[in-house]
Amino acid sequence: MNRSLPALCQAIVSCRRCPRLVRHREKAAREKRAAYRNEEYWGKPVPGFGDPRARLLIVGLAPAAHGGNRTGRMFTGDGSASFLVPALHRAGFANRPESVARVDGLKLNGAWMTAVVRCAPPDNKPTRRETATCRKWLVLECRMLKRVSAVLVLGKIAMDGFVIAMRSAGHPYPPMAFRHGAEYALPCRFRRLFVSYHPSRQNTQTGRLTARMLDIVLARIRRRLAGG
Numbered sequence: 001m002n003r004s005l006p007a008l009c010q011a012i013v014s015c016r017r018c019p020r021l022v023r024h025r026e027k028a029a030r031e032k033r034a035a036y037r038n039e040e041y042w043g044k045p046v047p048g049f050g051d052p053r054a055r056l057l058i059v060g061l062a063p064a065a066h067g068g069n070r071t072g073r074m075f076t077g078d079g080s081a082s083f084l085v086p087a088l089h090r091a092g093f094a095n096r097p098e099s100v101a102r103v104d105g106l107k108l109n110g111a112w113m114t115a116v117v118r119c120a121p122p123d124n125k126p127t128r129r130e131t132a133t134c135r136k137w138l139v140l141e142c143r144m145l146k147r148v149s150a151v152l153v154l155g156k157i158a159m160d161g162f163v164i165a166m167r168s169a170g171h172p173y174p175p176m177a178f179r180h181g182a183e184y185a186l187p188c189r190f191r192r193l194f195v196s197y198h199p200s201r202q203n204t205q206t207g208r209l210t211a212r213m214l215d216i217v218l219a220r221i222r223r224r225l226a227g228g
Contacts, residue, residue, distance in 0.1 A: 005144050009047035012118055012137050018130045021119035028065040028120060042072030045119050048141055049074045050112035055225050056093065057148045057190070058084075059138075059158045061198060062117035062126060069120035073102045074113040079201040084154075087199075087211060091218035110225075112145055114138065116161030124200075131161055138165045142190075149191045150221050155198030166190075180209070181217060194221055
């Protein structure tokens with residue numbers, strides 16, 4: 001593989017290695033949600049998105065069936081996007097507070113968004129085998145993002161998936177407990193891991209994750225990056 005992010009993104013989009021995920025993402029693209037019945041769904045694996053010179057890596061779980069699987073971009077066109085991207089904008093990591101389509105003009109400043117699984121899974125629950133199969137994409141992505149020095153994981157599955165991926169790449173990550181607001185030193189060039197609840201509607205509409213809670217985490221990341 002040509003060791004470039006565009007080549008990696010194209011390889012991800014072409015992947016069909018998990019039959020259950022292929023069936024689910026393509027079924028969702030055919031049997032569209034009524035609100036999007038006139039749209040053409042992406043219906044393929046979703047590559048990472050953002051600034052190739054990113055210093056912050058944001059890791060989520062997987063695209064949503066009618067979010068990233070519809071729009072073809074991470075954290076775009078769903079409830080999680082409508083909560084996360086305004087927070088990134090407030091923190092200076094995004095040029096606009098909305099993420100609705102690949103052509104909406106959104107640009108990330110010093111940040112890259114990705115996920116541990118690239119296809120929309122049924123009930124947002126990938127199997128262990130599917131997560132393991134997708135792991136190589138995250139490992140390759142991390143190798144190519146040379147300037148990253150802080151990682152934000154969104155949810156426990158994202159945290160576990162990222163840590164296991166880095167251990168598989170030879171980094172001796174110690175045991176780390178999932179807790180919103182936690183911060184861990186990392187034994188590699190990424191330096192620091194920051195932890196947040198996932199910005200799913202299940203969390204944001206119940207108050208488990210508030211805008212202020214996420215703003216506090218992002219402000220800490222900003223201070224850490226500013227301090228070198």
